[in-house]
Amino acid sequence: EIVLTQSPPTLSLSPGEGATLSCRASQSVDRLLAWYQQKPGQAPRLLIYDASDRATDVPARFSGSGSGTDFSLTISSLEPEDFAVYYCQQRRSWPITFGQGTRLDIK
Amino acid sequence: QLQLQESGPRLVKPSETLSLTCTVSGGSISSSSYYWGWIRQPPGKGLEWIGNVYYTGITNYNPLLKSRVTISLETSKNQFSLNLRSVTAADTAVYYCVRRGYSGLGEDRWFVPWGQGTLVTVSS
Numbered sequence: 001e002i003v004l005t006q007s008p009p010t011l012s013l014s015p016g017e018g019a020t021l022s023c024r025a026s027q028s029v030d031r032l033l034a035w036y037q038q039k040p041g042q043a044p045r046l047l048i049y050d051a052s053d054r055a056t057d058v059p060a061r062f063s064g065s066g067s068g069t070d071f072s073l074t075i076s077s078l079e080p081e082d083f084a085v086y087y088c089q090q091r092r093s094w095p096i097t098f099g100q101g102t103r104l105d106i107k
Numbered sequence: 108q109l110q111l112q113e114s115g116p117r118l119v120k121p122s123e124t125l126s127l128t129c130t131v132s133g134g135s136i137s138s139s140s141y142y143w144g145w146i147r148q149p150p151g152k153g154l155e156w157i158g159n160v161y162y163t164g165i166t167n168y169n170p171l172l173k174s175r176v177t178i179s180l181e182t183s184k185n186q187f188s189l190n191l192r193s194v195t196a197a198d199t200a201v202y203y204c205v206r207r208g209y210s211g212l213g214e215d216r217w218f219v220p221w222g223q224g225t226l227v228t229v230s231s
Contacts, residue, residue: 043221044154044203046214049213094167095167096156100153101153
């Protein structure tokens, strides 16, 4: 099983600041990694797929990078609606696995 | 637009079977292009992939749950279902049904869309 480790567990920032979230895989997932955003009481929403492609209707302030074992999700300038929990997920091999999440809090 | 909706009992007793159904609207589960699956999230915790079924009936399961899980299609009703046997309190979670593309490129190969989720509590 591929283990995804996200860091930091919690990130406290202010609106307007930039954020960088990390996801490290225990073995290479090539570029088969996605990022999801989850707000309280809602299902997760796909943000980034194939490491760096934005999903439909995702604002341009969200970007993804990385390949192999190290990946990042960057939010260029935080909007109030961006404060949520973010998960990475790989589909390189079965079983599909998720990271444990990074909570982005308002400072 | 494809929509998924979970349904089933919200309370299950320990040692019994958790059974949920996902009703698909706006698309056919008989399509050769997609997997249909389940993901769960214990209260306050992260996401866990449970498994999926392809239109042929072939399944893939999380090894941690494989001995207790069955996911199956009900094509006449455009539904698919989850059965989780011998449940304990650790199986208390929000259960989501999801679709994922089987082949090709793009965001369809990822979990899009998701159902709204249903909280199932295991308690006597």
